[in-house]
Amino acid sequence: xxxEPIIGTEVEYGITVTNNExxxxxxxxxxxxxxxxxxxxxxxxxxxxxxxxxxxxxxxxGMQPIDENDSGLVNAVLLNGxxxxxxxxxxxxxxxxxxxxxxxxxxxxxxxxxxxxxxEAANTLLPEGQRLLLYKxxxxxxxxxxxxxxxxxxxxSVPFGALAQHLTAFFVTRQILTGSGxxxxxxxxxxxxxxxxxxxxxxxxxxxxxxxxxxPIINTRDEPHSDAQKYRRLHVIIGDAxxxxxxxxVKVGAASLVLMALEDQVLGDPILLADPVGAITxxxxxxxxxxxxxxxxxxxxxxxxxQRHYFDIAEEYVASxxxxxxxxxxxxxxxxxxxxxxxxxxxVADRLDWAAKMTMxxxxxxRDSLAWDDPKLHLVDLQFHDIDPDKGLYHRLVQAGxxxxxxxxxxxxxATQHAPESTxxxxxxxxxxxxxxxxxxxxWDSLVFDTGASTLVRxxxxxxxxxxxxxxxxxxxxxxxxxTLIHNIGGSND
Amino acid sequence: MTDRERxxxxxxxxxxxxxxxxxxxxxxxxxxxxxxxxxxxxxxxEENAAEFVKNYVQKxxx
Numbered sequence: 134x135x136x137e138p139i140i141g142t143e144v145e146y147g148i149t150v151t152n153n154e155x156x157x158x159x160x161x162x163x164x165x166x167x168x169x170x171x172x173x174x175x176x177x178x179x180x181x182x183x184x185x186x187x188x189x190x191x192x193x194x195g196m197q198p199i200d201e202n203d204s205g206l207v208n209a210v211l212l213n214g215x216x217x218x219x220x221x222x223x224x225x226x227x228x229x230x231x232x233x234x235x236x237x238x239x240x241x242x243x244x245x246x247x248x249x250x251x252x253e254a255a256n257t258l259l260p261e262g263q264r265l266l267l268y269k270x271x272x273x274x275x276x277x278x279x280x281x282x283x284x285x286x287x288x289x290s291v292p293f294g295a296l297a298q299h300l301t302a303f304f305v306t307r308q309i310l311t312g313s314g315x316x317x318x319x320x321x322x323x324x325x326x327x328x329x330x331x332x333x334x335x336x337x338x339x340x341x342x343x344x345x346x347x348x349p350i351i352n353t354r355d356e357p358h359s360d361a362q363k364y365r366r367l368h369v370i371i372g373d374a375x376x377x378x379x380x381x382x383v384k385v386g387a388a389s390l391v392l393m394a395l396e397d398q399v400l401g402d403p404i405l406l407a408d409p410v411g412a413i414t415x416x417x418x419x420x421x422x423x424x425x426x427x428x429x430x431x432x433x434x435x436x437x438x439x440q441r442h443y444f445d446i447a448e449e450y451v452a453s454x455x456x457x458x459x460x461x462x463x464x465x466x467x468x469x470x471x472x473x474x475x476x477x478x479x480x481v482a483d484r485l486d487w488a489a490k491m492t493m494x495x496x497x498x499x500r501d502s503l504a505w506d507d508p509k510l511h512l513v514d515l516q517f518h519d520i521d522p523d524k525g526l527y528h529r530l531v532q533a534g535x536x537x538x539x540x541x542x543x544x545x546x547x548a549t550q551h552a553p554e555s556t557x558x559x560x561x562x563x564x565x566x567x568x569x570x571x572x573x574x575x576x577w578d579s580l581v582f583d584t585g586a587s588t589l590v591r592x593x594x595x596x597x598x599x600x601x602x603x604x605x606x607x608x609x610x611x612x613x614x615x616x617t618l619i620h621n622i623g624g625s626n627d
Numbered sequence: 628m629t630d631r632e633r634x635x636x637x638x639x640x641x642x643x644x645x646x647x648x649x650x651x652x653x654x655x656x657x658x659x660x661x662x663x664x665x666x667x668x669x670x671x672x673e674e675n676a677a678e679f680v681k682n683y684v685q686k687x688x689x
Contacts, residue, residue: 145688145689147683147685148685149682149683151679154682158685158686158687159687220689221687221688221689222685222686222687222688223685223687223688271688272685273683273684273685274680274683275684277684277685277686277688278688279685279687279688279689280688280689282689344689345687345688345689370689479657492661493661493664493665493668496658496661496662496664496665497665499658500658500661500662500665508676508677508679508680508681509672509676511676511680512672512673512676512679512680513668513672515679515680515683516671516672516673523671524671524673526668526671529664529667529668529671530664533664533667535664
């Protein structure tokens with residue numbers, strides 16, 4: 134039987150500073166990361182095991198080794214096991230490793246709160262009259278995109294070719310459930326008033342290693358951050374940053390179920406699209422969901438029909454396997470979305486970001502007779518993603534009771550301070566909480582301690598399902614300090 | 628068309644009218660609720676939409 138994937142998201146946030154047209158996004162992003170005060174360890178990120186140029190198809194690309202002295206590389210590891218850092222010219226939040234879709238959704242939301250608190254702290258350091266704003270979106274509307282990536286740790290035994298073959302049609306058609314909506318089009322795509330996805334206009338290849346140019350539907354980066362004999366990490370770059378909790382939940386839950394069905398070889402024959410790259414734009418640009426796309430066998434199907442196909446397999450899979458309870462909940466929400474969306478976008482405006490945004494945009498068009506190129510519509514589009522609860526339009530919809538939620542505010546706050554308990558993120562977060570002054574570096578699969586001895590001690594954590602609360606709480610209780618911890622683990626500490 | 632058929636058609640037309648009115652009324656209610664929301668959103672939207680949107684440029688993303 135397939136393993137339930139370990140899940141994580143990484144979101145690059147859009148950043149701007151008002152009344153300062155010459156603001157430097159790298160400096161501003163560093164300000165955000167360094168200003169964050171809540172629940173962080175002031176330690177270095179270790180790049181020892183990072184290999185972004187390793188390709189799942191079996192070769193290595195000469196990508197630049199990461200320069201730890203680059204002033205743009207600002208990092209924090211948080212008490213909840215997450216990573217808050219500057220990537221390129223954006224602040225980015227990587228959730229800790231999560232063991233099910235509900236936990237992953239909660240930690241994706243916690244990332245928004247961490248970013249908001251960091252921006253608030255950064256704002257106290259800016260000159261009078263300037264304001265730093267962060268957006269959880271994927272496009273500036275001018276041809277520049279930034280990512281919201283998903284990570285699924287699956288068995289190494291799943292051949293990469295099978296992943297690519299089966300998942301392309303799934304990822305291309307899931308936009309109808311995962312899009313966060315956009316006014317207009319970019320990147321040389323045909324004109325459209327409103328489209329389903331923020332990211333769709335930017336995909337140009339079916340498969341490849343790139344993430345910033347010629348973005349591929351299937352990304353081949355092979356960097357498992359764990360035992361590479363045992364695992365591969367599927368790095369998904371085709372997806373929108375979503376604020377709706379139910380939408381994020383179904384996004385990561387559906388993908389996890391499809392991956393498990395694939396590993397257990399119950400997905401059936403792969404559905405092959407005649408033109409996957411063309412289909413991305415065609416589906417995103419059709420908010421009626423009525424236009425079919427061509428399949429390689431000459432037949433046609435709509436995105437909704439193809440998503441129903443994957444849903445049927447996933448529903449059967451959940452019914453016949455003993456999975457984490459969250460997966461039953463995924464099936465319930467996924468089924469409701471597929472049923473309701475057939476009635477039109479208004480029927481899912483309480484659960485899907487693109488439909489919520491489109492409701493507002495269409496409201497303005499009707500009430501104020503605005504043309505599609507009216508700046509106000511583009512502002513509504515942008516401000517939907519402002520993560521400030523007072524200004525962000527998603528937040529205003531939540532406050533007006535128009536968006537359904539999965540979590541209370543208190544649960545999200547809690548997740549900014551505490552790691553998931555059933556992955557190695559627990560060990561990382563608790564080591565920072567308990568022995569923070571002795572932890573000098575961290576990354577996904579190791580921690581480095583300075584206990585005052587003559588050498589630093591590196592603790593590898595190559596198994597993401599170890600270091601859990603069940604496995605390490607006794608160890609912590611018996612280890613009042615880092616030196617004792619290392620001794621108790623049996624590591625050298627002369 | 629017989630009288631009975633005519634009567635049935637007239638009745639059907641009336642039902643359709645009533646249904647249509649209900650749809651229109653519900654549509655107006657929905658529009659009113661959305662207008663209330665838009666009024667509220669208008670109070671938080673950034674000032675000078677054209678300038679604000681123009682200045683939002685993001686380079687160097689994945």
